[in-house]
Amino acid sequence: MSFSSMSKQQVLEVAGDEVGGGEEVMELIPGLPEEVAEKCLLHLPFLYHRLFRTVSSTWNRFLTVSPAKFPSAAAAAAAVSLSLPFLFAFAFDPASRRLQCQALDPFSRRWLLLPPVPGGAAAAGSFAVVGLPRRGEIYVIGGVEEGGDKAVRSVAVYSAARNGWEEAAGMGTPRGYMAAGEVGGRLVVAGEDGEAEVFDPEEGRWAPAAARRGAAVARYDAAAAGGKLYVTEGWAWPFERAPRGAVYDAASDSWSEMARGMREGWTGSCAVAGGRMYIVAEYGEWRLKRYDEPRDEWRMVAGSGVPPEVRRPHVVSGEVEEVGGGRRRIYVVGAGLDVAIGTVSPSPAIHGGDDERVDWEVVKGPAEFAGLAPCNAQVLYA
Structure with a gap:
């Protein structure tokens, strides 16, 4: 929720339906410029927003404004770039036969039960x-x-x-x-x-x-x-x-x-990352392929396949935005919520063209997730 192109008063007016007119507007964080204070609040973990909203009415209004309510597309796009990409995994618990949803914090690499x-x-x-x-x-x-x-x-x-x-x-x-x-x-x-x-x-x-x-x-x-x-x-x-x-x-x-x-x-499960379509092949080493629309073909991405410690069943998802330097990020969530995080980077092409390479890292799921079977994964900016 970047408000760098908006004044504090404009931000509060977006949520004006929730407050009465004439209420005094206080600084978000006393002593800090508004742009700095806004960026600080934008990186508060979303799971604790309810707690942080009790700090003051100003914090409450700031944290409840949705990027979808921004008056300009530029402000909404900045909201995504300044928010963190949380991985949400849906999985079935074999004991209760109920659907669960967990969120992986990109900084701590810890799972949060929703x-x-x-x-x-x-x-x-x-x-x-x-x-x-x-x-x-x-x-x-x-x-x-x-x-x-x-x-x-x-x-x-x-x-x-x-x-x-x-x-x-x-x-x-x-x-x-x-x-x-x-x-x-x-x-x-x-x-x-x-x-x-x-x-x-x-x-x-x-x-x-x-x-x-x-x-x-x-x-x-x-x-x-x-x-x-x-x-x-x-x-x-x-x-x-x-x-x-x-x-x-x-x-x-x-x-x-x-x-x-x-x-x-x-021939596999598709993830869209940075506007490009990738599939994790179901056969062999679970190699990554990218769709080349002008050629109407799936081109192999250099690098290894999904690490073998991530087991079936698996689901895939990608970050909608690039992560800098033309890189894109893909997640493969396997049994027990072990996650392979693939970073796709531009790579010099042998015969010219637009080639890429993927590098993987694995985040192991907690022991208590051993029996969970993933059925879907989504990336949200929160």
């Missing part, structure tokens, strides 16, 4: 999870009731600013086993039946989207990048036919067939 996910009894893998990194929100969408085949339309949203969950508007149609992603700041959900709908978080409501025509695409993996949602069913044994894939373009509200090279080379 409030229980509402309606966390849905069958594993049947629901969709979509993060809105710039808003600091995660949506858990639909799913199939545990032990049955009834799909639900419910949606729960987690806010990092509040460190809590609340119910959001339900989908127009109950859905389970769907593809979903953020496209242009909105949530796009596509069912296997070809029907789709879009959620606007500002308006808080769903609207129908163009239906996908042609043969059904059984969801294998999905990714959102460049204003589009990519859905692929991937390769499946036995290899009786080439995989199908579809692409939703938000600008034109239309579907098209996925490019041949993309769908045939999509």
